[in-house]
Amino acid sequence: DQQVKQNSPSLSVQEGRISILNCDYTNSMFDYFLWYKKYPAEGPTFLISISSIKDKNEDGRFTVFLNKSAKHLSLHIVPSQPGDSAVYFCEGDNTNAGKSTFGDGTTLTVKP
Amino acid sequence: EAGVAQSPRYKIIEKRQSVAFWCNPISGHATLYWYQQILGQGPKLLIQFQNNGVVDDSQLPKDRFSAERLKGVDSTLKIQPAKLEDSAVYLCASSPGPYNEQFFGPGTRLTVL
Numbered sequence: 279d280q281q282v283k284q285n286s287p288s289l290s291v292q293e294g295r296i297s298i299l300n301c302d303y304t305n306s307m308f309d310y311f312l313w314y315k316k317y318p319a320e321g322p323t324f325l326i327s328i329s330s331i332k333d334k335n336e337d338g339r340f341t342v343f344l345n346k347s348a349k350h351l352s353l354h355i356v357p358s359q360p361g362d363s364a365v366y367f368c369e370g371d372n373t374n375a376g377k378s379t380f381g382d383g384t385t386l387t388v389k390p
Numbered sequence: 391e392a393g394v395a396q397s398p399r400y401k402i403i404e405k406r407q408s409v410a411f412w413c414n415p416i417s418g419h420a421t422l423y424w425y426q427q428i429l430g431q432g433p434k435l436l437i438q439f440q441n442n443g444v445v446d447d448s449q450l451p452k453d454r455f456s457a458e459r460l461k462g463v464d465s466t467l468k469i470q471p472a473k474l475e476d477s478a479v480y481l482c483a484s485s486p487g488p489y490n491e492q493f494f495g496p497g498t499r500l501t502v503l
Contacts, residue, residue: 282432284432287430312491314494319496320496320497321394321481321483321494321495321496321497322433322481322492322494323493323494324491324492324493327491367432367433376438376440376445376446377435377446378435378492379435380425380432380433380434381432382430382431382432383431383432
């Protein structure tokens with residue numbers, strides 16, 4: 279039972295355009311969501327998070343949207359830059375149980 | 391601020407051998423995690439420590455995997471005996487508490503032949 283799904287294994291966008299990465303979850307007990315970015319041969323690094331009591335969180339070029347009724351969240355990167363090329367992981371947390379679950383990642387390629 | 395340190399970075403062993411990985415979290419971080427990441431998949435939590443106590447080890451294959459976090463600081467993860475399917479990157483992460491963002495180390499890439 280994969281509780282966090284990132285259905286697009288890869289995404290390619292042009293520099294300067296918007297990148298939209300999607301994540302669906304099935305566990306209604308998740309109350310906190312995080313996005314991480316991972317470069318080859320490195321560990322994931324935290325990017326942005328959102329609490330389930332919010333529907334949007336913004337940090338510079340990165341915005342995360344949460345649709346609780348659809349159990350869906352998305353990460354928007356505007357404008358996309360070649361340095362954004364990486365694997366992006368979505369994480370769902372059930373903070374009451376101390377449980378976290380990662381999706382399988384989406385590889386973003388931003389072309390110059 | 392120093393990040394999460396892991397060693398070794400790479401390890402190649404034959405099946406049925408033993409292997410151990412070491413992790414030194416960020417100073418002051420109470421929560422420590424070990425993940426297994428198989429190629430093409432997301433990190434899968436193996437065990438989570440809060441200080442030196444185990445919070446969650448429900449996905450740890452306890453017949454062959456063991457982990458400890460003595461004195462609530464650094465941690466070791468051991469596999470004995472290794473199987474081919476254990477080939478993966480083993481990631482260690484730490485956080486100030488269980489509900490904060492995690493800081494990951496570079497990982498140890500294990501190849502079991």
